[in-house]
Amino acid sequence: MVKILVVEDEMSIRSFLKINLQRNNFNVIEAETGEEGIRLAKLEDPEIAILDVMLPGIDGFKVCEILRNEYQNIGIIMLTARTQDIDKIMGLEFGADDYMVKPFNPSELVLRIKAILRRMENHIEEEKQILTSGSFKLDVYSQKVYKNNEELDVTPKEYMLMKIFVENEDKAFSRDELLDLVWGYDFVGDSKIVDVNIRRLRAKVEDNPSNPVYIETVWGRGYRWKKI
Template identity: 80%
Template sequence: MNKILIVEDEMSIRSFLKINFERNNFIVIEAESGEEGIRKAKLEKPEIAILDVMLPGIDGFKVCKVLRGEFQSMGIIMLTARSQDMDKIMGLEFGADDYVVKPFNPSELILRVKALLRRMEPLENEKDNSIHSGPFKIDTYSQKVYKDNEEIDVTPREYLLMKIFVENEDKAFSRDELLDLVWGYNFVGDSKIVDVNIRRLRAKIENDPSNPTYIETIWGKGYRWRKS
């Protein structure tokens, strides 16, 4: 059973989510503040964390930043009561994999969590567990990315973007295509989520992120991995 951490200060919402996730065979860990969420995450090591943005004390963005620094492979979904783009973008910049705007349907949130978990699963049935491109190696069994034999810390979404790009060198992908491949066909949200994750990935893999060598921007289309 997968562990999920719910960091939400409103008890009614937290209890409602707990019931729904337990019905779907999740082990639920609860926290009502950012500090408690960080402490329980370090103790319990859940696969997924759901973080409310507006928390007492440390807000959800700061919790996200701490958890991403501590657990690169943890799936993180932000809950926000506001629909402004800035909240969504801030969450993604701090390392979140996804966001859901309140009020939301719990079934949609559960589907988002399950889709994220599927994308986090090691692909054990692949014959060759590594993909190479220039100085990069992607280990598809451990879902790790290496540059010049040094591991790069990537989030689950960033790993998927790297894998898709390296497996399809020189292919131009539109934002909508990347949304479908990485976030799933049922994703409801702004395509800016692709740009934010590309920017984060460039900061990790490029020698000069402002002048990228590997992930090219194709104006009017999207992005392409430059063949080495």
């Protein structure tokens, strides 16, 4: 269940928000001051924070700034009774994702929360497109390979071999398995093409290709990527 932190000093508004959010199956955590909101954020790790601008003690803008600096992935919505554009600009500058002026329709707030959650999910999916193994990084989207943050000049087949290896660290693959996975089951040609591409790939990823550390030869089997 998605956790939502509501930081609002007016009890009536806080209760109103809690009731409507709970009706939509959100887990609501309440705070009436900015300081309490920051403390609860550290304890509860909410996905979304709804912050009133005018709070006793530190205001909502400062709370927003602190939460954004400490929790990059949290979604933040600012609430205010003001209508000046400067408040909206300040909220966005401090790291808010959205902004609503009181009074507002609770259904609209729920829709905005769900929109932020979708963006967060998409961001997480994008992050999953980066594969890492020791000093190596593979960008699945662009099909690029990096070693110590320096891009390696690999061919499409070499990239596919790297991806298979990094996704299956320490797993031994036979030449036939690699041939099927990279060149396809209908490939017609010499299986030695696997060895040729492994040799070329080693020249690019190994510090000493004649004494490979990462792409190991498994005698009688094939090759595997050694987890470092």
